Amino acid sequence: MVDVQEAELRELLERVAAGELAPAAAATAWMAKERKAPFEDLGFARVDHHRRLRQGAPEVILAQGKTCEQVAAIAAAVARESPNLLVTRADAAAAAAVQKVLPEAGYHAEARVVTVRREPPVNGRGRVLVVAAGTSDLPVAEEAAITAEMFGGPVDRLYDCGVAGLHRLLAEIETLQRAQVVIVAAGMEGALPSVVGGLVSSPVIAVPTSVGYGASFGGLAALLGMLNSCSANVVTVNIDNGFVAGFVAASINRK
Amino acid sequence: MVDVQEAELRELLERVAAGELAPAAAATAWMAKERKAPFEDLGFARVDHHRRLRQGAPEVILAQGKTCEQVAAIAAAVARESPNLLVTRADAAAAAAVQKVLPEAGYHAEARVVTVRREPPVNGRGRVLVVAAGTSDLPVAEEAAITAEMFGGPVDRLYDCGVAGLHRLLAEIETLQRAQVVIVAAGMEGALPSVVGGLVSSPVIAVPTSVGYGASFGGLAALLGMLNSCSANVVTVNIDNGFVAGFVAASINRK
Amino acid sequence: MVDVQEAELRELLERVAAGELAPAAAATAWMAKERKAPFEDLGFARVDHHRRLRQGAPEVILAQGKTCEQVAAIAAAVARESPNLLVTRADAAAAAAVQKVLPEAGYHAEARVVTVRREPPVNGRGRVLVVAAGTSDLPVAEEAAITAEMFGGPVDRLYDCGVAGLHRLLAEIETLQRAQVVIVAAGMEGALPSVVGGLVSSPVIAVPTSVGYGASFGGLAALLGMLNSCSANVVTVNIDNGFVAGFVAASINRK
Amino acid sequence: MVDVQEAELRELLERVAAGELAPAAAATAWMAKERKAPFEDLGFARVDHHRRLRQGAPEVILAQGKTCEQVAAIAAAVARESPNLLVTRADAAAAAAVQKVLPEAGYHAEARVVTVRREPPVNGRGRVLVVAAGTSDLPVAEEAAITAEMFGGPVDRLYDCGVAGLHRLLAEIETLQRAQVVIVAAGMEGALPSVVGGLVSSPVIAVPTSVGYGASFGGLAALLGMLNSCSANVVTVNIDNGFVAGFVAASINRK
Amino acid sequence: MVDVQEAELRELLERVAAGELAPAAAATAWMAKERKAPFEDLGFARVDHHRRLRQGAPEVILAQGKTCEQVAAIAAAVARESPNLLVTRADAAAAAAVQKVLPEAGYHAEARVVTVRREPPVNGRGRVLVVAAGTSDLPVAEEAAITAEMFGGPVDRLYDCGVAGLHRLLAEIETLQRAQVVIVAAGMEGALPSVVGGLVSSPVIAVPTSVGYGASFGGLAALLGMLNSCSANVVTVNIDNGFVAGFVAASINRK
Amino acid sequence: MVDVQEAELRELLERVAAGELAPAAAATAWMAKERKAPFEDLGFARVDHHRRLRQGAPEVILAQGKTCEQVAAIAAAVARESPNLLVTRADAAAAAAVQKVLPEAGYHAEARVVTVRREPPVNGRGRVLVVAAGTSDLPVAEEAAITAEMFGGPVDRLYDCGVAGLHRLLAEIETLQRAQVVIVAAGMEGALPSVVGGLVSSPVIAVPTSVGYGASFGGLAALLGMLNSCSANVVTVNIDNGFVAGFVAASINRK
């Protein structure tokens, strides 16, 4: 990023040295350029077209909390600059609004995710593995898996492998140990990431889910369990945040 | 469990010693067998058929958080291997879905429980007693009672015996002292398990319920009260978790 | 209070009507008087000498958080205007500092309370009863009892009557039912006020104590339990706040 | 209560002494009587007819958490033994169900309270005052007021007197100081009880309400504020629990 | 305020001195006047007409928790004494009810705010700037902006400037540094006020919003973040409380 | 208990029928007897000698929160009626005070437990197993083990078997499956009880410990994890409460 900037400044200076541009005009132009932001202002949103350069991925849209109109408008703006697009936490109405402006968009209802894939996804060096403790954790696990597939797959899936029936997990030891990075989604007591962490040498990204009731307090029990994991290779993301887990897993796999 | 495994290995070795099986083929077969899990993979769920051997009871299905289709499919799979079946936290739709695939299933609407009983329940050596503090605690108390009946009854019930009218409880002192194990479901301040604990020599399984409002914080007040009980024989389960209370009570009664 | 004010204004007006006082001077005098506060400013404290009139009791000094010098100076100021004095949460050093300026002051070490009683305490119409669940609750119970004795006793005491041994409480049913108001101090699960509440027709003032460990969270479990009491005659004060319990009990007993 | 029991025992003994009754039969009869509880078992509820003797008031029914059928059945049972009746937290459906079995029942929709008053309410020695901080606190304040009127009024009301406009409260200083006991309902920061407590010599029963948003956390902010009141005469009840406030205020006023 | 009172008292005293008024009658009149509160009692609300004098702004109506009838009646009462009017947290029904009695009222649906502006708003010495981290924070940001415009604008707006794309904020450095006071609304981690605080010398009023999910706990994460800001010029208001932020910003700008 | 009472009453009645006792004297005697509590009042404590009958175990003394003098006096009183004695949470000073009055008392410093064993402990039908996740959990595990040995052993121990190295646990599968009841002490994320629960058919009593830091919040993370265990046979006790775990395990083993 910085190199591009310095090259542009040098070009400007050379035009000044060549007398093609007056110093005052050049100063004004450069300051204006510095201040000009590589984003698009929609009034209610500033679409960050610069993110793809800065972070290796386009801006991802969190649909929750936005009106359908806002989601669709932001999606259209992102899609003008980026071949691929991801909208998370999209209900059916938001998905339909996006599909109206981007008919090629696909909707994954269980994962509440809208995707546009006009370019093939970038795969990483190895494989990402998504493990889910129970059937109820699937929406979060799928959000993680689809995100990882988009930004740095390929992705394997192991679902309903909770610690109460450990043999279901141990049966898949080879899949576990093959992965470059493992995502583990679990609700209730959230013990699965610790157990998985003890079986593999890869980083484990733990995703607490809000599955459970009573003293699960909406996923707090699982979150605290994961943060306090006795396995040294476990990091944690927000409750139900499959997206960040998938995004970071892809980023590790791409490295 | 282990003995079965050793016997099988010996049989295999004898076939190798007898030249009936090549060592390489035997090694591959054994490792495959070891890794082959006694579960049935439905894609979204891995039904743990091994649990009945390991824990003395078939897998119980928690309907909450699953789609009706998922609940029915898992129920059908369990019922193929196990004569009896328990589905908890099932609303009317989930119950109907199960009854469609298992017409013999019964639905206990207040307890939100579906049961299939193709074999008579196993009774324990003594009696399980379920005590409820108030009328609003009945759904949780019934979930506990039905579970205990299925896995190790018989079960007595004492309902609406809260501490504000202690004579209602003291009138039943004989029933209390006769039980092998007592389950006490209470919301609000959750004081009843402490009082019951002081009157009996059996273990008391306290179930905090989410009955109450304001600073009951969805059952948290009752939960904390029970965890801090000054009676030495009180253990606690999750808020509204009548199922675990009933399951453990049955397990104690069966011992 | 208001009547006194009106009488004084009338007197002033009569002097104006009588020509003894010019209207402007009278206006200035009255406004100054209105604004003049019946308190004594020590710089770091404003001793509220008016409280005895307004609330029927002199200002009580909370020693905690103040330096010994501050406590002694405030005590001296209060004692200039009030025959009796109460200092709560006083450690030995604070007590000694008060006794230096008020040699007649007594120190109740267990209750951490300093008292000066130059006038006999005012007794109420009936009796205040202080019940403590366990031996560890005695400091709080005694703070309540001494406070109630000072502002509206006499006081009876029943200590170590926790709900795990209910017969210890039931043996005292007559003492319980005789009281005009009952204070119940309990830590851990805080169940005792509910049980006492169900046995008496008087108001019950529940005092959660910080006795306990783990999930008692410094008295939070007991506090929540008491706030959610299923007995309709239970009100609650802050954790370990024997003083307010004793003060309100005395106030009810004096009525 | 005890004296009645002793008289009955003496009568029995005299009949034994007189040879009218065999010792064994007398022993059996007495033990049975001791164990016979003065309650009515409806299956899902044990109506405590003894409470009126023990606590000076009939059992009050908390409708929340019960089915309409349960509420109506309990109400009918209470009303068979008690002339007056109070049902709290009753929505319109519960009220209608009660009115079907007890046509004389009145419904106070704002306070969510059903009352049957076949005997005139018992008034106390003085007056109960109910103060509400804001318009939104009225449902809770009215629950308190109607309860106090039923068990020991009469009741005065001062509504919308929050501390942000202190003159609205100071204008009513005479009403405040006249009351035997003051109930203060307030949400948000719950500061009003402290201010009222500083102005009166009576006990103040603080009722935190769930009015507010964000960091009011459903009334927790107000609850904590009231528990930590710097006024020595403030006791607290559960969030939104107008009923207990009214019941205790009546009990104090009746003393 | 006090001076007005003293002048009125002097006038009264002069009438007494002049013999136009008997002292007793004057005393009664003055005390009545003192006690007469400058508010209007609607039964369920005491409209504080005095607030405009005391605080430089009329009473603002919080619609949430009040019935439509109550909101409309209070609005009508305020509007009788004040040319301008603000109703916050008004849903469409409440807005319609106000517009029925005050047809000139405007409704800002996104901000849930009703305004009547019969007098031009008072502008301050400088400008108020409202910054919002994301599109979902707009309702709160707009509540703040409209409030500030009414009580002390003018107001600039910078929306969707979250810290994940810092250049969007840095591009507006001049707007930031020009403001007399900056309001920053942000949900999720609430980091934006700290960053803004480090860039400006003005006070920053941080408004945590409930935007987010999981461990945002309804805005608690953002609230705690803002309270712990490492920038020395950041103060905080309640979650989603755009109104107070706008009111205080206007008050600072008017100074 | 009841039968004894009825027999005594019959005897009394027969003496009345025989004219050996006047009815009035008999009535007074019986009522006095009923009210006479089987406890010993030490002023600061009421030692519950009745507990051994009622609960099958003598009163256990919690030393924490009591003075050394109080602990020693209560211990002496219990030891007068009971051959065995258990004091928990005793620091060295408390232990020394007990040993002064009961020289035969032993002190287990790591477990902070004082024991007197003048009678051989009662063993149960099977074995109790105590599992600890890490070395730091030993104090709590030992408190549980010593308690269980006293009230219903024998006890096996498996220490440092945390889930991060699962093979350490799986190596002991036979010991696990042999136990009548398993106690599992674990801090940090508290995952071990769920894993153990999935391997055994016995009840599992989970003891969260305060081992950990940061978001373990003094054992809260482990407590919540255990309450939300996905294994159906897990019940929970208070943080660090090895005593209750051991007591209940013994009670189950004795059944």
Added chain:
Amino acid sequence: MVDVQEAELRELLERVAAGELAPAAAATAWMAKERKAPFEDLGFARVDHHRRLRQGAPEVILAQGKTCEQVAAIAAAVARESPNLLVTRADAAAAAAVQKVLPEAGYHAEARVVTVRREPPVNGRGRVLVVAAGTSDLPVAEEAAITAEMFGGPVDRLYDCGVAGLHRLLAEIETLQRAQVVIVAAGMEGALPSVVGGLVSSPVIAVPTSVGYGASFGGLAALLGMLNSCSANVVTVNIDNGFVAGFVAASINRK
């Protein structure tokens, strides 16, 4: 800030236009300059000398959490560039360490504040008022007052004016209404800012203190109370954070 930058760029460009500087060298120089940060790197700290320009005040040092050596070294670095200096939360040892390198530094022990004032403080247009609810709140109040005096006083103080004795506050109505901005420090229930807020038209900065016990939870009760204030002009800072309150008050007063 920006204008300075543009002027410097123009100068550079003019030198390039004049041929005094080659374009490449100029580009390198400018980029280096842009990246060169106006801070001083001490290894463990980066002293922000730029802050005085950006925020109108030098960097203030928070001593807590730093070693004495670190505090002294940072203080010396700041004092090399800035005439005045403020160190907060400094215990006696930290203060002594600073005084060793800066002998002119003064230590305010109660407020735990070290100050160097080599230039007279900048006063604002009006007065800052600091109000404290009780004597125990003085350390926090003094931290606020000294901070405000340094950055924009003068400052008035009103201490021990809690709401339990309202007349102590009302007596100072003129001082309250004269202030440009009011800081209110209060612990326990934290009600004072709401009451003050209702009496003045200025912004009120509420500082919750950790004064209190039990359910004050280290100042949480006061914090929540202040965040939920029903007075529209109240903003809040962190618990015990007198510094930010004083800094923002000064900033408002300077505007």
Added chain:
Amino acid sequence: MVDVQEAELRELLERVAAGELAPAAAATAWMAKERKAPFEDLGFARVDHHRRLRQGAPEVILAQGKTCEQVAAIAAAVARESPNLLVTRADAAAAAAVQKVLPEAGYHAEARVVTVRREPPVNGRGRVLVVAAGTSDLPVAEEAAITAEMFGGPVDRLYDCGVAGLHRLLAEIETLQRAQVVIVAAGMEGALPSVVGGLVSSPVIAVPTSVGYGASFGGLAALLGMLNSCSANVVTVNIDNGFVAGFVAASINRK
């Protein structure tokens, strides 16, 4: 791991096929071997020598909560099998105890870390960057840095780069963008990881520290802030857990 096992089984089978070993003896031997755990039982600890194979790193010892003797004994056991060793959260006494048995051990007092490095550390493909927000965060940051250096460095450090002085961070943009993975340690509001996350394309591991006071609640505010980060590449570890952050960063860098 599995392949080794299969090879060993094949060898055994070949010996059986060759008649060198009887089937029964072979079965017993294999089962024993399967059950024999690759750990060393010290009584109070089971040293997991297998971890180096399974996870690519030897067992790391958490000293906190263990006695000095236990730490030293475990350290000696680990060092018998592994050339390198890491002990975290070691105070001076624990460090000295380790150095007594392992004189080559080094102690990093600020980071509370003991290291033995008998083999050169394994470096990764890129660089790990550790950023700390303030001087007080250094102990945690150093724990992370030393851990990462041991398991997969090299490591760069950027300390005291908090968001209140953003230019201190922006000056290091090249160092930030060069790293394979970035660790960010921050207390108070914990905003720094979000800002860093927006500037880099690498994964960011956020470490909340307990630096702060009041509503930082021991690091909870920072923890929640990081979990709710709006930057998509941020994962979080436990409060003050520099070790896990360093371990996972090394693991990512090694991939």
